[in-house]
Amino acid sequence: MAQITFKFEQGEDIVIFANDGENLLDVAKKANVAIDAPCSGNVSCGKCKVKLVSGEIDSPITRHISQEEYDQGYRLACNSKVTGDVAVLIPDISAAYRSRMKIADLNSPEEIAIFNDIKAQVVEAGLPFENSFSVVQLTMDEPTMDDTMPDNERLKWKVCEVLGVENVVITYYALTKLPLTLREANFDVKAVVRKDGEVYSVVDIFPAGEDVKAYGLAVDIGTTTVSMVLVDLATGDILAKGSSGNGQIRYGADVINRIIQQSQAGGVKTLQDAVIKETINPIVENMARSIKIDTKQIYSMLVASNTTMNHLFMGIHADYLRMEPYIPTFFETDCPTGIDLGLNINPHAEVDIAPNIGSYVGGDITAGTLASMIWNSPELSLFIDLGTNGEIVFGNADFLVSCACSAGPAFEGGDISCGMRATDGAIESITIDKDTMEPTYSVIGDEGQKPIGLCGSGIIDIISELFLCGIITPKGKFCREGKRIKHDEYGIGSYVIAFKEEADSVKDIELTEVDIDNFIRAKGAIFSAINVMLEMMDMDVSLLEKVFVAGGIGSGIDMQKAINIGMLPDIPLEMYKYIGNSSLSGAYCMIMSDEANAKVAELSKSMTYIELSSHPGYMDEFQAACFLPHTNSGLFPSVVMK
Numbered sequence: 033m034a035q036i037t038f039k040f041e042q043g044e045d046i047v048i049f050a051n052d053g054e055n056l057l058d059v060a061k062k063a064n065v066a067i068d069a070p071c072s073g074n075v076s077c078g079k080c081k082v083k084l085v086s087g088e089i090d091s092p093i094t095r096h097i098s099q100e101e102y103d104q105g106y107r108l109a110c111n112s113k114v115t116g117d118v119a120v121l122i123p124d125i126s127a128a129y130r131s132r133m134k135i136a137d138l139n140s141p142e143e144i145a146i147f148n149d150i151k152a153q154v155v156e157a158g159l160p161f162e163n164s165f166s167v168v169q170l171t172m173d174e175p176t177m178d179d180t181m182p183d184n185e186r187l188k189w190k191v192c193e194v195l196g197v198e199n200v201v202i203t204y205y206a207l208t209k210l211p212l213t214l215r216e217a218n219f220d221v222k223a224v225v226r227k228d229g230e231v232y233s234v235v236d237i238f239p240a241g242e243d244v245k246a247y248g249l250a251v252d253i254g255t256t257t258v259s260m261v262l263v264d265l266a267t268g269d270i271l272a273k274g275s276s277g278n279g280q281i282r283y284g285a286d287v288i289n290r291i292i293q294q295s296q297a298g299g300v301k302t303l304q305d306a307v308i309k310e311t312i313n314p315i316v317e318n319m320a321r322s323i324k325i326d327t328k329q330i331y332s333m334l335v336a337s338n339t340t341m342n343h344l345f346m347g348i349h350a351d352y353l354r355m356e357p358y359i360p361t362f363f364e365t366d367c368p369t370g371i372d373l374g375l376n377i378n379p380h381a382e383v384d385i386a387p388n389i390g391s392y393v394g395g396d397i398t399a400g401t402l403a404s405m406i407w408n409s410p411e412l413s414l415f416i417d418l419g420t421n422g423e424i425v426f427g428n429a430d431f432l433v434s435c436a437c438s439a440g441p442a443f444e445g446g447d448i449s450c451g452m453r454a455t456d457g458a459i460e461s462i463t464i465d466k467d468t469m470e471p472t473y474s475v476i477g478d479e480g481q482k483p484i485g486l487c488g489s490g491i492i493d494i495i496s497e498l499f500l501c502g503i504i505t506p507k508g509k510f511c512r513e514g515k516r517i518k519h520d521e522y523g524i525g526s527y528v529i530a531f532k533e534e535a536d537s538v539k540d541i542e543l544t545e546v547d548i549d550n551f552i553r554a555k556g557a558i559f560s561a562i563n564v565m566l567e568m569m570d571m572d573v574s575l576l577e578k579v580f581v582a583g584g585i586g587s588g589i590d591m592q593k594a595i596n597i598g599m600l601p602d603i604p605l606e607m608y609k610y611i612g613n614s615s616l617s618g619a620y621c622m623i624m625s626d627e628a629n630a631k632v633a634e635l636s637k638s639m640t641y642i643e644l645s646s647h648p649g650y651m652d653e654f655q656a657a658c659f660l661p662h663t664n665s666g667l668f669p670s671v672v673m674k
Contacts, residue, residue: 073110087118250619253337279310334623338394392436399618411577418583437561442554457484488585496593508548555599556657582614598661
């Protein structure tokens with residue numbers, strides 16, 4: 033038995049014991065130590081680098097680690113076996129995908145502008161911000177020897193009288209609080225009431241003197257990141273916003289690897305715990321603490337996520353999603369409760385799931401479609417969500433069609449050697465001087481933050497700049513020489529964005545030809561999906577009037593640079609709009625508005641799902657799009673070399 037100590041550049045050490053011969057990445061998973069491993073430990077991505085601090089470990093050198101790095105103690109966790117006591121450092125870049133938890137107190141207009149904007153549009157479209165929760169004051173006669181009515185009946189009678197209703201029930205949680213609360217408050221109380229059809233449920237009870245509000249959670253469970261907002265269900269005010277890396281990511285960057293992991297013994301519980309116990313509950317607890325409320329005062333939760341994430345969140349076997357004929361267990365489901373799922377919210381809180389419409393088009397897209405508002409406009413519009421998978425919706429008020437393409441995790445930094453999600457240390461924008469080939473970039477974080485890697489928007493920028501400056505060919509190969517251009521022992525070229533001295537790192541931050549090829553494939557998947565979808569509708573990009581782009585790839589993307597690399601159609605820039613995390617803003621509208629929730633259910637049933645893999649010309653379109661900007665340059669007339 034060996035003692036393994038995991039050290040971090042920021043944070044406390046974690047110590048665990050392991051058997052001789054155990055894989056170091058597996059040991060880290062058991063200890064809930066998050067190490068970036070997009071390939072799920074197949075020794076193919078090279079991202080799970082750790083550094084030996086003390087001790088020795090059985091770890092042969094690989095192509096992902098240079099001799100210099102190896103001599104300095106760097107090893108791949110997935111390619112290392114425990115042989116004795118050892119301490120290893122987890123560098124920031126190896127843990128950067130698992131963002132530090134962020135809890136925002138949303139007082140500034142900038143923080144909530146996007147939610148206010150979508151709220152205004154939804155209300156203007158005739159979907160009022162009204163939901164089934166209310167807080168009711170109830171003043172009752174105290175019991176006497178002549179009036180021995182039980183507490184629960186006394187409360188029900190009063191609710192019926194005040195609301196003018198006939199059918200009232202009391203949840204078990206409220207019932208347990210009832211006797212003491214009534215007597216502490218001299219039978220003058222406030223009740224949180226939920227309407228469900230003709231039934232009114234008392235879900236909580238407080239003394240009348242307290243400031244009682246009903247709170248709700250809108251949650252976006254992304255493959256990489258989980259984000260949520262805590263709202264006042266009466267006013268729609270957003271009181272806190274939280275986010276963190278999805279704890280499931282240590283089981284693989286993509287949904288297929290996670291489904292495979294879930295199929296192992298105990299895998300269903302392991303993946304569910306990773307997203308609920310390790311990710312969602314800590315964010316909820318910290319948000320509640322930030323506004324000084326008890327998590328049991330959260331009475332409603334609305335989750336928007338892709339079809340696989342929905343299954344993993346619910347603790348439902350997902351293996352059949354990846355096998356023909358790709359059948360999910362559910363598109364829609366009756367609401368489980370907080371206690372059913374082990375969520376740290378009110379035990380009787382209903383957990384609503386935004387409906388899926390296909391194995392690879394889920395509730396994040398149906399909620400996002402609501403937020404895009406394309407369903408309420410006569411203009412022919414595209415809604416594109418750039419995440420670990422690329423999903424696209426096309427249509428207007430008369431029709432909607434959707435599809436998904438396997439873009440991979442490149443838009444969130446996966447499959448890129450220096451890639452990371454959009455968090456502190458990520459380069460989010462960059463320009464390159466054509467003559468000197470010197471870069472100028474901006475980094476997410478506080479002033480003076482050193483660069484760690486590239487997030488999605490930064491990757492789009494740099495590939496566009498390298499291409500327009502004539503530094504790479506349309507196939508992504510380096511064709512110029514200079515101090516920023518390197519070649520390894522295999523002849524693979526790379527561009528150095530920041531030398532190790534600039535990045536305060538042991539290694540240069542560089543983009544390789546392999547990285548560029550991976551990203552070209554990802555952008556090719558998006559553009560070819562758009563083209564094929566339009567062709568199947570007997571249309572083309574010239575008919576587009578609006579394009580809404582969503583996703584957590586950065587603070588937004590430079591649309592012209594996305595056009596330059598052939599990712600988005602070459603149409604006037606004023607037709608484009610970046611709408612941020614549309615899944616979360618859509619979920620916010622759904623939890624606040626019962627009619628908006630019903631509208632999403634309606635949209636999901638009317639939306640046609642297209643399976644691209646069944647289209648005979650899709651692979652040809654994809655291959656044609658795997659160039660910069662495209663094999664048919666006539667599709668991109670605005671792209672001009674510097």
